[in-house]
Amino acid sequence: MKKLGINSPYTYALGMLAMMIPVQAFSSFYSYYYIDKLGLGVGLATLARTIYMVWDAVNDPILGYLSDGTRTRWGRRKPWIMAAIPLFMASFVFIFSAPQGTGDRQLFTWFLIALIVYESVAAILWVNYGALFPELFRGDRLRAKASAIQQGYQIVAILIGTALTPVIFAWIGFSGMAWIYASVFAVLMLLCMMTVQEDEEARKEPPLKMLAAFRETFKNKTFWIFNIANSFAQTVNGLLSSAIPFYAKYSLHIPESQVSVLLAAVFLSVIPLVAFWYWVVRKLGGLRGWRFALLVYALSVIPLWFAKGLGGGIAAGIVVGLGMSGFLVTPAVLNGQIVDRDYEKTGRRREGIYNAVGGFITRSSGLLSALAFWCVGLLFGYVSGNDPGPNADQAFRTLISVIPFLLLTISYLVSLLLKASDNPTRHTE
DSSP, X not given: OOOTTTTOHHHHHHHHHHHHHXXXXXXXXXXXXXXXXXXXXXXXXXXXXXXXXXXXHHHHHHHHHHHHHOOOTTOXXXXXXXXXXXXXXXXXXXXXXXXXXXXXXXXXXHHHHHHHHHHHHHHHHHHHHHHHHHHHOOSHHHHHHHHHHHHHHHHHHHHIIIIIHHHHHHHHHHHHHHHHHHHHHHHHHHHHHHTOOOOHHHHHSOOOOHHHHHHHHHTOHHHHHHHHHHHHHHHHHHHHXXXXXXXXXXXXXXXXXXXXXXXXXXXXXXXXXXXXXXXXXXXXXXXXXXXXXXXXXHHHTTHHHHOOHHHHHHHHHHHHHHHHHHHHHTHHHXXXXXXHHHHHHHSSOOHHHHHHHHHHHHHTHHHHHHHHHHHHHHXXXXXXXXXXXXXXXXXXXXXXXXXXXXXXXXXXXXXXTSOGGGSOOOOOO
């Protein structure tokens, strides 16, 4: 008899809750912390992200291959995740504990080292946690349900990581906030791993050789179109999260104490809309549901340009919630289909390498986000919190509305390259 909670979508989603609380706090406030609070120049912050992306280009695919080839009595993914838990805690605290009163060179060095360590450990977690999804949940219907539950947990985490974070760091500082979130992460991730039971048959299959594994992955046209489209949309997620504190300060002209209210309005609206997008996927299928979500997301960012004050920001944020929720729910079904088709072809379940390479493509959005931040800053004269320039209002309206609309339009157009005939066979059991 199956143990209660084993491989349940609800207990598996605890891992998403665990990781997304600190990850969302990082993506929303690391720029604000280093650039506006500590005074690091936008150009240096962008340079650090660029250096990291070079490392990430090598790091992620190798992690995926190693994960697929792991054979232990505890599973392929769980040993990696368990080993990464204390490392992630330490790296998250490190990144928000920069020394005060240092020059740009010392602050840049601290940021670069902290970024490389933090993101490398985070990659281990995401590669292995994400690789569990197609293995534990088979078939479009179960995957759509599991994805909806997972994204519901993710929105709760986003809400905590964005709306609650300013309250916490105003109370005990950024380092104190990091200690709290690191501890919460550890407890929730351990609970998740206690309920995960990997497929024993997958561990019996001998892994593909490295060159063959990468060759099969890189020549998969459907995989590339899907992930390139997602990378542009993921850039928007990062831009919205990181730009909202700036947008609130310079465009809406609301005090820092009200930023949590604005963030709560954006992300609370997403939670009930997850159920709507689950229904959309069931009606339209994985491909059309995903494509429709990209289109809705593109239209939803337009009202942010016109918002005035806290009330206008809240109204525009609720509209954004409709588009964001669609992009959070819909990709998982199509990604699972891609992995299933690869298994039919190769006879190996290679979720790790697909999740790693796909994760690198979508995480390259971090570089796009940083470049967008830098270019808009140059265009409108914003340098840092110490030197915001004369057009900070227009800068952050552009960054939070115009740039996301253009990126999502590109994402939707790329998605049209994926024809119905290229779509992996749907499994409805």
